[in-house]
Structures are given as structure tokens and as C-alpha cells.
Amino acid sequence: MRVLVTGASGFLGSHVAEQLAQKGYGVVALVRRSSSTKFLATLRGVELVYGAVEDAESVRRAVLDAGVTAIVHSAGLVKARDEAEFFRINVGGTRNLLDAAKAAGPMTLRRFVFVSSLAAVGPSLDGRPVAADARPSPVTRYGRSKLEAERLVLAEKDALPVVVLRPPMIYGPRDQESFAFFQSVARRFLPMLGDGRNTLSVIYASDAAAACVRALESDAPSGRAYFIDDGRVYVWRDMLADVEAALGARAFVRVGVPFPLVRGAALASEGLSRLTGKPVMLTRDKLNELAAAHWVCDSSEARKELGWAPEVSWPEGTRRAVAWYREHGWL
Template identity: 35%
Template sequence: MRNLVTGASGFLGSHLVEGLLAAGEDVTALVRRSSDRSHLDRLGVDVVEADLLDRGALVKRVAGFDRVFHCAAMVKDWGTWSEFRAANVTSVQNLLEASAAAGVGLFVHVSSTDVYGHPDRVVDESAPLRRRGFLYGDTKIEAEELLWQFIDRHDLPTVVVRPASLYGPRSKTFVDDALKLLREGTPMIPANRSAGLTEVSNAVDAILLLASDKRSVGRAFNITDDSPVSWQTYFERLAEIAGLPRPRFVPIPRRAAYTAAWAIEAAYRGLRLTSSPPLTRLAVDILTTEQGFSSERLRSEFGYRPRIDFEEGMRRLREELRGRPSPDSPTR
């Protein structure tokens, strides 16, 4: 079976490429011209270039593939509406149209549990999608709405997956960015609710399981390890395995943190700063609300069980960190 993976140079996409290769599948990685493809080159996987905003070029790129896994997205807590919409909505529309025109057998769309709008309780796939004014979550909702409307009108078998907080080797958001804060000694908000942690290899297992079972078509699935581990515990363990001082948590009410984040964002917008603010409303929401979304549908109907628990996940992450050059090492 021929598989095309978009966003293959990114975090989830690169792990999905590895999972497909391990399963003996034929894999092609679709990347932008500017993407770092060094990891893909080491894997020896076929790589093609394409701009997901170029609809005409996409039709040629997806032709002949049995399955398309759409992992590419703008995953940040700051940016402009036009950037997020181009990356998370327009690209989905273009890829859907190209896949339908090419007769692709299955389209797997990677969404996010952010589409639920951080309801601060455990919810399953029946929960409504809720816009919160956060560009990432809102554009992910718009992409899903577009997708469901599209497959109602076209013969394109589609599965939607909604991973929770992904971590693991090569993670930028919850590893590299978190390590930067820890190294700088940045005070952190106490975060004792479930973080919804999902080790990236578990997410790959779930995606491949769903992609191989026709019962998944036309449906959405949460993917999470169902772990009770909190962000506070995660940051403490991340500091430990990286050999960094224990993080400093400053008790601050959620409302006060949210108000401060709103003020900081307003200042950044007013000054037209393009760098990410030190604190955003989305970050406050993620850290202070329940992120333990239910994956019962995946478990009960498909027999899914995460094979990597938190301790094993941190062990793997420690091994990867040990293989990296020191951040203080001189570069050439």
C-alpha cells in the first residue's frame, strides 16, 4: 500500500513515517522546500516537495497513493489569523480536493483535542466543538467543519484523529520549548490537573490501527494515554532527566494568570511584535484546565491500549536528550 505523509519533517509526521516503515509500508514524505529533511534522509524514505497552498501541484503529488496522512499544521500559541488559516484550513481544503480528484483510498486528518475549547472536564467525541478565540484551536475547528461538509459531497473515505498533548523525542512544543523555560529558570504556574499526555509512538500506533480498519471511516477519535500525570509532574521529571534545577512554581490564581496573559497579548499586538509572548491565554488554559480527554471509543471498539507508559516515555526522552549536543556547546 502506498502512503503519503504531509508534515513528514515535523514531530508527529516524522514518527508516523517511522511507524509506517516499521510496518513494511511504502512511504513517501511530502515536505516544503524549506523543511529540514535530514532525519528523513537518514531513514532513506522517498521525499517530494510541495506547497500545500498550491492546489494544482498537489493533484500531481497525491496521484497514485492509496492513503494520505495529513499531519502538516501550524501548531503554535501565537501568530496571525492569515498564517493560521493558510496552514490549518486552506491547506486542508486543497489536499481534500486533490485527494478526491486522485481517487485516494483513505484520507487521515490529524486534528486536535483543542477543538473542544478546553472545557475543563473529561469529554469524549460527542462533545461540541467550541471556539475560544485561540487561532490554533479555532482554525482546527474550521478545518474539521470544512472536512465533514466535503466528505458529505464527495466519495473520499476519511478518518479524523484528535491527539491530546503529544510529547516524546523531537518534540518542540512540550520538550524543546519547555526545556528553554526550565534552563532560564522561568517561574511556572502550578498545574495539577491531568495534562492529557500522549507519547508520540502511542499516537502513531493508534493512527495506524484506525487507518487499517474500515469501521473508522467517517468518524473522529480522541487519542490519549489516559494518564493522570499533571503538567507539574511532567515539568519536574523533564528537568530531572535533563539535569536541570527543579522548576519553580509560583502560586497564582488562574483568573489572574489569564488576565495577565490577555494584557501581554494586547501589548504585543499593539506593538506589532511577531515573537511569541512570554505568556498567552492558550498556555494558561492548557496548564490550568483538565486535559484528560476520553479515548474510550478507541479502546472499546478497536481494542487500543497504549504500549508506552509515562515512565517508559520519559526514559526514551532521556535517551534522546543524552544524544543531543549541549546547548552551551560552541557551534561551527
């Protein structure tokens, strides 16, 4: 199998490329010329194709000229300057991949795996894990863009063998977004809204990548969408305690941050974005996500139908992540 991986120079995509290379599959990595490919260069059998998902011509080259037989579409924006930018990349890029895949034909393409997000469905209202068939109700621009991209993918289920994966927060080596939590605790500050009793599902990077690989290899019916997580529901303040334990450092500041203060920080962050022209993570739109008490899901269907099982729980994952951050000079 020869697999096109979008986002291969990024966080999850690099783990997918790594696991595919370790299994002996050919990997075609669609990367921007401005992206660092230092890690990909350490992997055997990885071919680079320069381009971007929003560039339809480069996508067609990556799919048709490189002779791929499967696609893992993990590229996407998690922060953007506005909703239009989210949709241009996350939706428009997915449409370009689907068009190229259809041009290749279902006899050529074994599987199209789209990495979506729990954000496409939205938070749990009652604290119980969101079911795979729950009615989507995204609360952010990012979530709405991923939901629309999902709909494009699932609409092609009769023309292409498609599978959608919906991870919650992914963390682990090479991730700069979740690293902010570790860095904050290392600086002796616990980033906690309210009393920290909000609940989350999470998944370690290598487990999320393994789910992508299993989705490629399995005979799951086309058009299925699966949540993937590590199988446990965590309370945020307990998760931060696990980070403290992994770092061997107890935070000095442990008071919950009032929501109005966070809103003020979001306004300031948006102002900085306008001045620099660069997207930021903390926005008033992002507060819709932070305000939700429960971001939890159930991966039992993925375990059953994909033959996949996560191996790393949050306490163990934090230890592994901290070890990697320290080894690579991040902490």
C-alpha cells in the first residue's frame, strides 16, 4: 500500500507517517515548502510532494502522479484568523482531496481516512460520553468547519471507501498546542477555569496514529465515523495533578481563573492577531469550547469494528510526553 499523508510535517501526520513507514508502507507526504521536514527525513520510504491541500493542482499531483492507493487526510487548521479561513483550508482542502481521489477511481484507492474531531459533534451536555450517532452541535468555527468537511467525505461513501475518525484532544511528542499545558505547570501555574471539575476524553498521539493505520487496513464499511480516545474520562484538575507528577513539580498558583478574566485575555489575544496578521489559539470563539463542562466521547465502536485498541492512558502519556520534551530541550 502506498499512502498519501496530508499534514505529515505536522503533529498527528508525522506520527501516522512514522507508523506507516515502520510497517513497510510507502508514504507520500504532501508538505509545504516552508514546512520543516527534518523528522520525515529520518523515516525510510517517505517521498515528499510539495504543495498544500488548498492548492487543487498540487493535490492532484500528489494523488494521481505519485500512484497512491490510500489517503490519510490529517492536515487542517486548528487556529485561524476568521471562519472563512477555517473553511477555506479545512473544507476546501478536503474537497480537493476528494476530487483527486475520485479521479483516481475506487478501484485504485483502497481507503480514504479523514481525521475530523470531537469538536465537529460538540460537547456532552450531561457528562455522558457522546455517542457516535449523536446529532452534531459544534460550538466553534473550527468545529463547524470540521463538520462540513465530514459531510463532504461521508457524502462520497458510495463512490469512495471512506472512514472518518473523531479524536478528542491529542497530545504527546512533537505537539506544540498541548505542550502549553505542560509548560504552564512547569512554570508553577495550573491553567484551570472555575473549580477544574470539567471532564475530558483524550488520546495519545501514537494511539491516534494507530487508529488511522487500522482504518486503512480494516474492512470497515464505507461511510462509518468513529470516535477514538484512550477509553477513560478524566477530570481536568486530576489531569493537571498527573502533569505535576510527571514533571516532579508542584504548581504554586492553584486558584481557578475567573471566566471574565479569560475573556479579557481572549480580547487582547485577538488584538494581537489583528496587529500581526497571525492566527492565535485563544479567541472569544475558543471560549465557547472552554466554557463547555464535558468533552467526552466513546470509542467502543472503533475498538470493535477497526480492531484497534489504545495503549497509553493519560498518566502514562504525560510521563512519556515530559520525557520527550526534556530530551528535545522543550522543557
